[in-house]
Amino acid sequence: MRSLRIACLWTVCLLASIALLGCGGDDGNNDPQGGDITVLAPNGGESLKVGEAVSIRWDCIESIKDVTIALSLDNGSTFLPAKIADTVDDQSSGWKNLSWTPSADQVGDSCLLRIYDYNDTNNYDHSDQTFTVSP
Numbered sequence: 126m127r128s129l130r131i132a133c134l135w136t137v138c139l140l141a142s143i144a145l146l147g148c149g150g151d152d153g154n155n156d157p158q159g160g161d162i163t164v165l166a167p168n169g170g171e172s173l174k175v176g177e178a179v180s181i182r183w184d185c186i187e188s189i190k191d192v193t194i195a196l197s198l199d200n201g202s203t204f205l206p207a208k209i210a211d212t213v214d215d216q217s218s219g220w221k222n223l224s225w226t227p228s229a230d231q232v233g234d235s236c237l238l239r240i241y242d243y244n245d246t247n248n249y250d251h252s253d254q255t256f257t258v259s260p
Contacts, residue, residue, distance in 0.1 A: 169254025
């Protein structure tokens with residue numbers, strides 16, 4: 126019985142540490158989670174134009190085989206799921222370097238990209254700073 130109490134105490138301490146460090150899930154502050162995905166571009170400060178193709182680039186650990194790419198027009202308050210790509214898998218030609226042509230409904234001056242692990246939406250990264258999409 127004593128070893129069960131020690132194991133439970135250790136588990137509670139571990140979970141408390143994870144919560145304090147902000148690991149393992151969305152903490153409500155739009156902070157990147159998981160650390161297994163890194164948005165490379167656009168990553169902040171870019172000025173994009175509707176109708177002109179740009180590369181969305183990211184890196185991720187080998188075990189991630191599918192991602193979803195979402196766009197925020199309001200500095201991360203909301204992300205529009207499947208607005209850019211519902212699912213990109215590691216067998217597609219756009220894996221880690223997807224061509225995206227912004228459309229007229231994607232105009233904004235406080236844009237962010239978020240790239241999710243398709244199988245674990247708590248594992249993601251987003252642009253470090255906002256970028257602009259203009260008409």
